[in-house]
Amino acid sequence: MAASIVKRVSRVKKLNVSHISARYKLLTGSRHFSTSKQWNKALVLGVYENESTDSIDFTGTARKFDEKADGKISQLLLTVKKPLKCGKTRTLHAVDPEFSSVLVTCIGKRGEGYDELETVDKGRESIRAAVAKAVLQLRELGENEIEVDSCGDTEASAEGCHLALFSYDDLKAEKSRKPAVRISCATRYSQDKNSMEKEWRKGAILAEGQNLSRRLMEMPANLLTPTKFAEIVKEQLADKCEVLVRDKDWAESMKMGSFLSVARGSVEPPVFLEIEYKGRQSDSPLALVGKGVTFDTGGISIKPSQGMDAMRGDMGGAACVVGSLLSVSKLQLPVHVKAFIPLCENMPSGSATKPGDVVTAMNGKTIQVDNTDAEGRLILADALCYSEQFNPSLILDMATLTGAIDVALGAGAAGVFTNSDDMWNKLQKASVRSGDRVWRMPLFNHYTKKITECQLADLNNIGGSRSGGACTAAAFLKEFVNNKNWLHLDIAGVMSNSGDVAYLGKGMSGRPTRTVIEFINLMSKETKN
Ligand code: BES
Ligand code: ZN
Numbered sequence: 001m002a003a004s005i006v007k008r009v010s011r012v013k014k015l016n017v018s019h020i021s022a023r024y025k026l027l028t029g030s031r032h033f034s035t036s037k038q039w040n041k042a043l044v045l046g047v048y049e050n051e052s053t054d055s056i057d058f059t060g061t062a063r064k065f066d067e068k069a070d071g072k073i074s075q076l077l078l079t080v081k082k083p084l085k086c087g088k089t090r091t092l093h094a095v096d097p098e099f100s101s102v103l104v105t106c107i108g109k110r111g112e113g114y115d116e117l118e119t120v121d122k123g124r125e126s127i128r129a130a131v132a133k134a135v136l137q138l139r140e141l142g143e144n145e146i147e148v149d150s151c152g153d154t155e156a157s158a159e160g161c162h163l164a165l166f167s168y169d170d171l172k173a174e175k176s177r178k179p180a181v182r183i184s185c186a187t188r189y190s191q192d193k194n195s196m197e198k199e200w201r202k203g204a205i206l207a208e209g210q211n212l213s214r215r216l217m218e219m220p221a222n223l224l225t226p227t228k229f230a231e232i233v234k235e236q237l238a239d240k241c242e243v244l245v246r247d248k249d250w251a252e253s254m255k256m257g258s259f260l261s262v263a264r265g266s267v268e269p270p271v272f273l274e275i276e277y278k279g280r281q282s283d284s285p286l287a288l289v290g291k292g293v294t295f296d297t298g299g300i301s302i303k304p305s306q307g308m309d310a311m312r313g314d315m316g317g318a319a320c321v322v323g324s325l326l327s328v329s330k331l332q333l334p335v336h337v338k339a340f341i342p343l344c345e346n347m348p349s350g351s352a353t354k355p356g357d358v359v360t361a362m363n364g365k366t367i368q369v370d371n372t373d374a375e376g377r378l379i380l381a382d383a384l385c386y387s388e389q390f391n392p393s394l395i396l397d398m399a400t401l402t403g404a405i406d407v408a409l410g411a412g413a414a415g416v417f418t419n420s421d422d423m424w425n426k427l428q429k430a431s432v433r434s435g436d437r438v439w440r441m442p443l444f445n446h447y448t449k450k451i452t453e454c455q456l457a458d459l460n461n462i463g464g465s466r467s468g469g470a471c472t473a474a475a476f477l478k479e480f481v482n483n484k485n486w487l488h489l490d491i492a493g494v495m496s497n498s499g500d501v502a503y504l505g506k507g508m509s510g511r512p513t514r515t516v517i518e519f520i521n522l523m524s525k526e527t528k529n
């Protein structure tokens with residue numbers, strides 16, 4: 001027993017950042033696969049839901065495969081009476097000499113699209129879920145090279161399988177890790193292979209961004225300190241972006257008293273990241289801001305210990321900013337983005353901020369910190385002020401900010417607070433494409449009053465009562481923003497997936513990275529950014 005503990009500890013100790021990212025590259029880039037490996041090839045084909053018991057409604061690609069196999073696939077499917085329903089699969093073997101398994105997956109009714117009440121494109125979501133299920137089943141069977149039907153929406157198909165195959169098992173023994181799988185798009189019967197490959201690549205890059213967010217969120221806080229977070233960002237983005245790593249002295253010189261009041265309880269030094277992607281020349285970048293609390297104990301207003309491990313994901317906003325930048329830069333979008341990420345731990349200690357302490361933010365506003373667990377808004381206050389200095393055309397912040405947004409919306413959607421109808425419409429449009437939903441929340445003066453009624457300072461960091469907690473948090477942030485196009489995304493409710501999203505495994509979700517990438521893509525089409 002003692003020996004095995006010693007062994008484990010030494011393995012964790014040895015694991016440094018470069019070790020982790022080397023394995024990360026191994027799992028995501030096909031060029032890293034060993035050539036001597038034994039490949040077991042499999043094929044995923046899509047069918048539409050169809051009541052008929054004597055015909056199969058194949059996708060275009062699937063029909064061609066069936067014809068090539070002399071109708072064997074349709075014959076085998078029709079040997080059982082019950083037609084395939086959306087989300088169900090059938091696995092066939094020995095139907096094609098090239099593939100050891102052919103898995104047929106049902107992608108729902110033909111022609112399904114935007115559902116207004118659900119605010120989602122049902123067709124695309126069904127494809128993501130159907131191919132995700134298919135590739136996971138094939139991986140279980142030991143298949144490791146899988147060709148996937150584009151199912152009429154190549155990008156959605158690529159997203160579904162790349163998101164489903166993600167797993168964070170870097171810290172596990174080799175035998176417990178999920179095997180690597182090579183996936184590609186079944187383009188052989190396509191009229192325009194090039195555009196299909198291009199769309200596949202776009203879907204894969206969107207998923208890759210979200211998978212980087214998931215990886216960062218899942219990493220334990222002893223390994224992912226603010227300093228390590230900055231190192232990983234440099235490794236992942238430095239060839240495409242400029243990455244500036246600011247230290248505590250810099251934050252002091254900028255008078256970021258609100259940010260530093262959170263960091264002071266920890267022995268881990270705070271870091272402020274400033275990242276720039278210049279896909280076009282402009283004087284008004286899009287500004288992204290992400291909450292980067294690498295662990296939130298609550299500070300002196302300490303949290304209950306049950307479930308506290310999830311607070312390693314309290315840098316989810318920061319992770320989604322980095323994941324979005326990875327995809328935006330890989331897609332070479334013609335847009336200018338600047339990102340601002342305050343990183344620190346929220347710990348209780350002899351040097352920690354105490355309830356009732358008053359701190360001063362970068363814009364000179366004083367804040368009475370009545371609850372040290374409402375720390376996200378304190379670090380964002382300074383980051384938002386700083387971002388304003390770069391004349392941004394819009395500011396979008398993301399933060400795992402309040403438990404209250406989870407009470408309000410659960411994992412159904414990220415809560416969005418914005419002063420711009422135009423921005424809201426664009427973000428919602430982006431979320432319909434990504435399937436990762438958003439829902440608008442109010443920025444009424446009603447909530448501002450709750451945080452401006454303060455005994456000692458200009459603002460109180462809590463609203464006084466638990467009611468409308470996500471709205472008072474947003475009202476607090478509003479005090480640090482002048483920009484006419486500001487969006488605040490409270491992502492605490494969508495931080496982790498417990499089975500709600502079929503194509504994401506259980507664990508940290510990386511939501512809403514793909515929505516933000518799609519949003520930036522939409523904005524890149526507007527001239528001024
Ligand atoms: N990091 C938490 C919010 C959170 C909760 C994120 C659940 C993910 C899942 C945040 O810093 C926090 O503790 N907020 C407090 C605010 C309260 C003290 C006003 C909360 O929501 O309870
Ligand atoms: Zn907190």
Ligand code: ZN
Binds near residue numbers: 293296314375
């Ligand atoms: Zn927090």
